[in-house]
Amino acid sequence: MGRTIIEKLWDAHSVADLGDGSHLLYIDRVMFHERTGSIALKGLEAAGRKVRNPEQVFGCMDHIVDTIPGRTDETMVPGGNAFITTTRDAAQKAGVNLFDLGDDRQGIVHVVSPEQGIVLPGVTLVCPDSHTCTQGAVGALAWGIGSTEAEHAMATKTLVVKKPKTMRVRFDGQPGLGITAKDLILRLIGEYTAAGGGGYAIEFAGEAIRAMPMEARFTLCNMAVEFGAWTGIIAPDECTYAYCDGRPFAPKAHVWEQALAHWKTLPSDADAVFDKEIVIDCADIVPQVTWGTSPQHETGIDGVVPDPANEPDANRRQSIERALEYMDLTPGTPLEGLPIDSAFIGSCTNARLSDLRAAGAIVKGRKVAAGVKAIVVPGSSQVKLAAEAEGLDAVFTEAGFEWRESGCSMCFFAGGENLGQEKRAVSSTNRNFENRQGPRTRTHLASPAMVAAAAIAGHLTDVRKLEQS
Amino acid sequence: MEKFIELTAIAAPLLRINIDTDAIIPSRELKRVSKKGLGTGLFAGWRYTELGSRIENPDFILNQPPYRDAGILLSGANFGCGSSREHAVWSLAEWGIRAIIAPSFGAIFYSNCVRNGILPVILDDERIATLADIVSANPAENRIAIDLEQQTVVAVDGGTDTFDITPADRRMLMEGLDPIAVTMQRDDEILAFQARDRLKRPWVYL
């Protein structure tokens, strides 16, 4: 019987079968950031342990650092400075790579890794951050871990991992104009719940994925964890190889040829069997937006806020009731037209160059609605430079958006800068949890173009109604 | 790491689904690069009346007298989803929670528990609802007994449920092992793997 891509990567990295469904897996790359990586590095140091292959460990300053121009080690996050300086000192002592403030490779770890060619098809990569699944988009087995596991991976070059069940999610058909990877993944989560992928490693496949450019694939895999999955992966193809070719840490010359030959063996065999299969028809997906406090609380922009009374399952009903209270929404309210206070374009989900281009095309020649705070935070310093080179910064600032330095910024609230108490935000990020973007901030998730359209209109709106200029 | 062999404790029902790690410990509560001092930040958004305040919200279950001494949490599906922050587990442990019973867990959270002496127990929804009814009737008396060796959960109604856990996780918890030290016993295998792999996949090695 054939093997899935997940099994192929698993087998190639299994150092030992521990006999109970778990394996000792070889870890090719470890990434970290100053929020959780600092604790892992300090933990190793305290235990007198060394990083085994420091050249294969990479860190980014992204979570705590400010994104306002002219930033320094001082940050608006209370106590944040210690995370930055501890990480820097510990990284230096351990001899690992660090993309620090001021380095033009700095940025959000999951954007930087593929950009620099650190994650590659066929590798295992872990990072103490739940959105590590983003990096599965190049055909790698990449998953989020805790700080203690990060210590383990750095010290031993391995992790003990329970073999996941496998699922294939096939996106059939072609999405319509203006429909993005974000809409596809939100639809999947809305349909099958935020726990729908629980315990699975998921291969995203199908016609729509094959036609999808690399950057959109990252968006899709980014939210595998919001689907409850252990991780997501997309089989590498010509699009992947073209993306990886020439990246700073990617293999070169004859080694590249060797790598390529290996990568071509990775896709799931035709007769491979998955533990579960799901098919999503992309043809009738409209732009999606969330109305509640879980990514599963979502609907099309043409939809209305649901009535909990119609939900037969008691747990889900309660979750909807709580969400509506938190979001200050009443059942039956149309999402189209819901006034917003802020619009945030950023995060490892949707702040790559193509995302900024899509949002920029909506914003160009228009103005942000009065009273709306609108912010763009590029996913990496490289993205920022590339966007500036094509004048996107001016497009945004002329419209009234703030143009920031790269980092996680207000994707999450850590006690510092935020989107405001009880303010309604539309955001290109991945989590609409309570207090995620600020104290009692009410987050609606959507694609970058939808966020841009809402910023201009001053309320949630169907981006397809705004003509691109 | 503290060993987990058996536990009989007050159980607090917090039957919401998708309780994420931001809810367990809000990001703003992580003020130092440390695994300690996180107990007071546990469920801060629900436990205190206002943001940043330490005035207790009397409605929140862990603020109510018998449950202040809870050692077990009963919860809804997908407990610990969201951010990978291990602080969620450190804060639960520091507050006094030693076991969590839920229909399912966030994957990263689950492994973080095992590595920090907290036992995650998977039981089905209905049984958890029944357990919640039993303990609510008399929280201080109707304690729940968990035996990791037998892999059982026993309630005062006499009902005994068994749960699954991998032998490796069970051993780690029961013996309070240091996972890195355990793995290092296989160091020869790891180094041999690496030597072979370097020839097979030279493109991985920087």
Ligand code: SF4
């Ligand atoms: S951008 Fe947001 S989701 Fe992504 S790594 Fe940063 S905080 Fe996490």
